[in-house]
Amino acid sequence: MEWGRSATHKGVQERDFTVTCNERTVPGVLWTPEHTGMPTSLVLMGHGGSGHKRESHLVSLARRFVRHNGIAAASIDGPAHGDRKPEGADAEPLAERRRRFLGEGVTDSMVEDWKATLDALHQLPELGPGRVGYWGLSMGTMFGLPLVAAEPRIDAAVLGLMGTAFVNGNRLRKDAADVTCPVLFLQQWDDELVDRESVGDLFGALATNDKVLHANPGLHSAVPPKEFQFTQAFLASHLAPTIDRS
Amino acid sequence: MEWGRSATHKGVQERDFTVTCNERTVPGVLWTPEHTGMPTSLVLMGHGGSGHKRESHLVSLARRFVRHNGIAAASIDGPAHGDRKPEGADAEPLAERRRRFLGEGVTDSMVEDWKATLDALHQLPELGPGRVGYWGLSMGTMFGLPLVAAEPRIDAAVLGLMGTAFVNGNRLRKDAADVTCPVLFLQQWDDELVDRESVGDLFGALATNDKVLHANPGLHSAVPPKEFQFTQAFLASHLAPTIDRS
Numbered sequence: 001m002e003w004g005r006s007a008t009h010k011g012v013q014e015r016d017f018t019v020t021c022n023e024r025t026v027p028g029v030l031w032t033p034e035h036t037g038m039p040t041s042l043v044l045m046g047h048g049g050s051g052h053k054r055e056s057h058l059v060s061l062a063r064r065f066v067r068h069n070g071i072a073a074a075s076i077d078g079p080a081h082g083d084r085k086p087e088g089a090d091a092e093p094l095a096e097r098r099r100r101f102l103g104e105g106v107t108d109s110m111v112e113d114w115k116a117t118l119d120a121l122h123q124l125p126e127l128g129p130g131r132v133g134y135w136g137l138s139m140g141t142m143f144g145l146p147l148v149a150a151e152p153r154i155d156a157a158v159l160g161l162m163g164t165a166f167v168n169g170n171r172l173r174k175d176a177a178d179v180t181c182p183v184l185f186l187q188q189w190d191d192e193l194v195d196r197e198s199v200g201d202l203f204g205a206l207a208t209n210d211k212v213l214h215a216n217p218g219l220h221s222a223v224p225p226k227e228f229q230f231t232q233a234f235l236a237s238h239l240a241p242t243i244d245r246s
Numbered sequence: 247m248e249w250g251r252s253a254t255h256k257g258v259q260e261r262d263f264t265v266t267c268n269e270r271t272v273p274g275v276l277w278t279p280e281h282t283g284m285p286t287s288l289v290l291m292g293h294g295g296s297g298h299k300r301e302s303h304l305v306s307l308a309r310r311f312v313r314h315n316g317i318a319a320a321s322i323d324g325p326a327h328g329d330r331k332p333e334g335a336d337a338e339p340l341a342e343r344r345r346r347f348l349g350e351g352v353t354d355s356m357v358e359d360w361k362a363t364l365d366a367l368h369q370l371p372e373l374g375p376g377r378v379g380y381w382g383l384s385m386g387t388m389f390g391l392p393l394v395a396a397e398p399r400i401d402a403a404v405l406g407l408m409g410t411a412f413v414n415g416n417r418l419r420k421d422a423a424d425v426t427c428p429v430l431f432l433q434q435w436d437d438e439l440v441d442r443e444s445v446g447d448l449f450g451a452l453a454t455n456d457k458v459l460h461a462n463p464g465l466h467s468a469v470p471p472k473e474f475q476f477t478q479a480f481l482a483s484h485l486a487p488t489i490d491r492s
Contacts (some may be wrong), residue, residue: 189450189459196446203461204435212473213435215449215459227458 001120008034012066019076021116024109027083028076028117029053031062032126036070039128041239042121044114044154045075046136046144048161048221049101052082061135061232069236072127076117078139079106101139102167110143111150118153129153133235137161137186138193138220142168145202149178156238158231160186161220163198164205176205183208184234186223187215194220247366254280258312265322267362270355273329274322274363275299277308278372282316285374287485288367290360290400291321292382292390294407294467295347298328307381307478315482318373322363324385325352347385348413356389357396364399375399379481383407383432384439384466388414391448395424402484404477406432407466409444410451422451429454430480432469433461440466 004016011034019026033040043065045058053075062073077084080100089097100106122129134157136144141162148157157179164173183206187199203213216224250262257280265272279286289311291304299321308319323330326346335343346352368375380403382390387408394403403425410419429452433445449459462470 187459200442209463211463213433213459213461215461217455217457 001123009063010067011035012063014062017120019113019117019120021113022109024113025084026076026113026117027053028074029062030072030074030121031066032072033066033070036126039126039130041071041131041133042118042127043071043073043133043135043235043239044118044144044147045073046114046134046140046147047075047078047081048137049139049142050081051078051139053077054082057228061228064232065236069232069240071133071236071240074117074121076113078143079110107143107146107168107171111147114143114147115151118151122153131155131239133157133239134159135231135235137223142166142172145172145179146175148181148183149175154181156182156235158184158186158235160184160199160214161188161191161194161223162202163194164201165195165198166193169198169202172202173205176202177207179206180208182210182238183212184231185211185213186227186231187213188220188222189215189217191220247369255309256313257281258309260308263366265359265363265366267359268355270359271330272322272359272363273299274320275308276318276320276367277312278318279312279316282372285372285376287317287377287379288364288373289317289319289379289381289481289485290364290390290393291319292360292380292386292393293321293324293327294383295385295388296327297324297385299323300328303474307474310478311482315478315486317379317482317486320363320367322359324389325356353389353392353414353417357393360389360393361397364397368399377401377485379403379485380405381477381481383469388412388418391418391425392421394427394429395421400427402428402481404430404432404481406430406445406460407434407437407440407469408448409440410447411441411444412439415444415448418448419451422448423453425452426454428456428484429458430477431457431459432473432477433459434466434468435461435463437466 002018006015013032013034015030017028065071065073132153134154138161141159148154185203248264252261259278259280261276263274311317311319378399380400384407387405394400431449
């Protein structure tokens with residue numbers, strides 16, 4: 001694990017890092033309390049399609065986890081996203097770009113990258129092997145649901161904006177049968193990218209019985225602020241039930 | 247309005263009443279704070295099929311509204327339910343019993359009964375013309391959604407466990423176009439009485455854009471306790487945003 005730029009903002013320390021996994025360099029960011037006396041829980045956050053590890057709503061969410069709940073947060077760039085975007089990728093034909101993050105094996109690599117990241121983070125004294133949550137919508141569920149299915153260290157997850165009719169839908173339906181932790185699943189009722197029925201299929205396929213689907217009106221990326229707040233409260237209640245500094 | 251039995255339990259005064267509406271006698275219960283210095287908001291609660299105005303989860307909810315949120319609650323018996331059940335009704339053929347509460351005009355009568363009840367309650371000095379919420383699932387939505395559609399005094403509603411494929415589904419779909427207040431709509435994912443798709447139809451038909459669907463695993467009557475608690479918080483946030491005594 002190597003450290004890059006570091007900054008502190010209103011009690012939140014924000015540090016760039018890289019982790020190496022099967023010769024891939026995985027760039028990430030870690031948000032932790034500036035002052036902390038004990039190891040904290042951790043939320044892994046997966047960004048959406050065409051986004052990156054520091055997209056604004058993830059940064060806001062990470063800071064709220066640290067400040068209000070005393071929970072650390074980490075985010076990594078997805079395949080061919082953020083600092084992992086190849087030079088000249090924007091000029092490539094769409095089919096080529098899609099292959100980079102939707103092709104065969106990409107999900108498995110991303111799951112490996114997350115596991116390597118979690119291994120490294122749990123070595124840090126300020127974290128330790130504490131409770132872990134996952135938060136990721138849309139592409140953050142496309143890669144995150146397989147992670148949650150494969151990773152017993154994850155105690156609770158926020159997923160959504162994804163269904164079985166999407167690119168790797170069959171993989172998702174299959175992996176859903178291995179998701180056994182509590183899940184909050186978000187749906188946008190008027191989602192222009194993910195059809196309503198296939199969201200229900202995926203939610204229904206989750207093996208856990210401790211799951212709830214929240215559907216709000218609006219297009220794919222119009223998740224209401226109060227629903228974002230609820231995702232935070234949901235994870236906090238599972239990761240740090242006794243801490244609420246809000 | 248006539249008063250019947252009254253009792254006080256841990257700070258909650260519970261009073262039976264009857265209201266007369268178009269020559270029908272409507273039996274109800276009102277829960278209010280034992281000591282209050284100012285008029286309070288009010289939640290109207292509609293019970294489920296084969297239930298009655300004092301079924302246990304309504305009593306619990308009413309007491310929590312009064313104790314934790316300083317909000318009064320009222321409940322009335324539905325058509326041919328509770329104290330409105332005709333003598334010997336249990337011995338009647340099923341078709342006859344159904345006609346009593348599902349027949350032509352029954353919804354309109356129940357909406358009138360609720361309006362007459364609200365008129366009477368708002369005359370009470372301890373209530374006054376304050377904010378009003380509606381809470382009713384299953385049959386409580388069958389009659390309650392038309393009430394919410396017809397009653398501009400209702401500021402927010404908890405509905406659910408009902409769809410457009412049920413008995414008066416067409417009426418519900420039509421009335422949904424007149425529901426303009428914030429709505430929390432509950433669905434049971436494995437509901438054996440109300441099919442999944444028709445719940446989505448009804449939720450989608452609600453005219454308000456301030457609505458959210460919460461779907462939990464389980465059969466029709468297995469709404470999880472934490473979801474019940476959320477319905478309370480939802481109505482409290484709309485009816486008494488500054489009061490939380492929990």
